[in-house]
Amino acid sequence: MSPTTTATLTVTVIIPAHNEELGLPATLRSIQAQSIPPEKVIVVDDASTDRTGEVAASYGVTVLRPPRNLGSKAKAQNHALPHCDTDLVLAVDADTVLAPDYIERIKPAFSDPAVNVAAGNVQTRFARTPWERGRSTEYLFGFHWHRPIQQLANSPMVCSGCCSVFRRTTLTEFGGFPERTIVEDMDFTWSQQLDGHRAVYVADAMAWAADPETLTYLRKQVWRWMAGFMQNVRLHLPRLLTRKPMLATWIIVALLEILLAPLWWATPLVLTLALDEPVARTMAWWAGGELLLTVPALLYAARRRRLPVGQVLFNLPFVYLNKAVNLYYAWKALVVELVMVPLHLSQGLVIYEKGR
Template sequence: MSLTVTALVPAHNEEDGLGDTLESLLDQTEPFDEIIVVDDCSADRTGDVARSYGVTVTRPERNRGSKAKAQNFGLPLVRTDLVLPVDADTLLAPDYVERIKAPFADERVAIAAGCVQTRFDNTPTERGRSIEYLFGFHFQRPIQNATNSPVVCSGCCSAFRTEELRRFGGFPERTIVEDMDYTWSKQIEGRRAVYVGGAMAWAADPSDLRFLRVQVWRWMAGFFQNVRIHSAAMILRKPVLFLWILIACWDIVTAPLWYAMPFVLTLVLHESIGTTLIWWLGVETVLLWLPLLYAAHRRKLSYLRVLRNFPYVYLNKMVNIYYAWKALLVELIGVPLRLTPGLTTYVKGRA
């Protein structure tokens, strides 16, 4: 029997881009059984735009304050086997529903996620994010999936078993990143999370440094909130997932040393600049370019376009490192010691 599925779209002041998202939802080879837009007290025409597409629109009496809370407001209206939250700036490929439903033939699967790429690469931050996504979704995610331990099922386009999600209490509100929280929680319970590389989605990412900082701070704070909450249980019940978390933490801790190494070798150890740069760039090339070339080939992207975007990834990396360290100090050290309150306010990473 074919599973039924509802698209759940949380939207706050999204009149400009919501129409494109809804068109992609309505243009599926396997149609959604229902599309629900949660107009989270928008001050613009978000609700009118949604109604013009003939979808169900619901609006709370007051702004819910976060994506998870807006989704939970709409969850009681879902009457299908699966619910697929979609960000109001995200487009789904026409065969997305068809592909994302397939893993749920396995009763052990609680959540399935697709492959997210950038919609735009016009600004430096968007170009840097395009490289991050190419690397992450074509190298890291497939490896994690092969070990049955995806680190996160992206909240912009993952599918959930509706009743199981309801029994859990809905989308988690205890952390600032509900997608990672649920992904870890379900795997610790013994349920499966699955990455579906052929299910393509395109998200609008921060277009400038101001919004990139907001988004990365939320992501990094949420990551360490989940490390704080789940680590003990993960060690006992999902050690492979914990290994990926340890690797991520190791990358965060050692990243400043790696990027400072050329300066240390030349200024402190008096190695030649030429030798140092050849060695450092050689390692970077092996670690980054081989996966990127594979990703570009698989997605039929222009190699020149990837090459053009590549330098900008280092702008994003510097932002990532700063906020990862800030999150580590605040969420993993400051909060347990009651020195800091941690991040609780949800702010979108774009206008």
């Protein structure tokens, strides 16, 4: 497929929405403002009890209303898939805002016929609460450090489900958005790479997601993400070791990070006891190591995104609140999904709960 051909690729946007009347207008406005507009926009009003359907209809998009709540994001997306006849499908969350050139920047990725899924750079829309501030630091670091390295190695860990673009024929042949795990984006990303296709991270295609404002919703989202990650490890890792070893390497590193994180967090206490050093000194060593590992990447990200450095550094301490939540649910997911499920002691996480 030549670069000139990608300009003619047609796009359908699918937006699954359950009780999203407040956030949906900003999402739809961002889609209407695209420099290359999509051919069709479909909102799946998944048994909302608010005015989600009416709000969507006021923007002139196609609104589909399943007869009952479908129970997950993937199922809502699959409800819309038969109504798509374009070359590409762009899945957008109902609380995500796209940059005006998002479609324009991501289309060229599909000039390579091996590319079946691509997604851009996701950042936080709001940084008002401690949890949002912590997430903003996580995203700045992850999307300007981990993702570029994974892209250079041709092994992205995930094409973010809030703004991923798919080849429609491949997605349909695969059976639609995967419903077998609780995180369809990671499942599809790994599955395509296992089958010899490519997943691509497009750094300059920007999207902004609304993240959990409270601890209650953060816990729900992180539990879903961590359980979904472990479900995919259980489902895919054995084959990835032989078919896509570089992707398997990132996954194993992530697992080791989860396993070793408690030791790293306990390092100041261990050094205090082992070396008989004052706790203030060992804490300073530990904090210095943390800053050395994180600040350079954050400063680079701030420059790339033209963000105030002071604001980025102000948000940094809040990331440790999020890290504590992440670690708790990562260990819970490891035990439940990788130990209890294989032993038939648990079904694992099967109920999809929104993270905000």
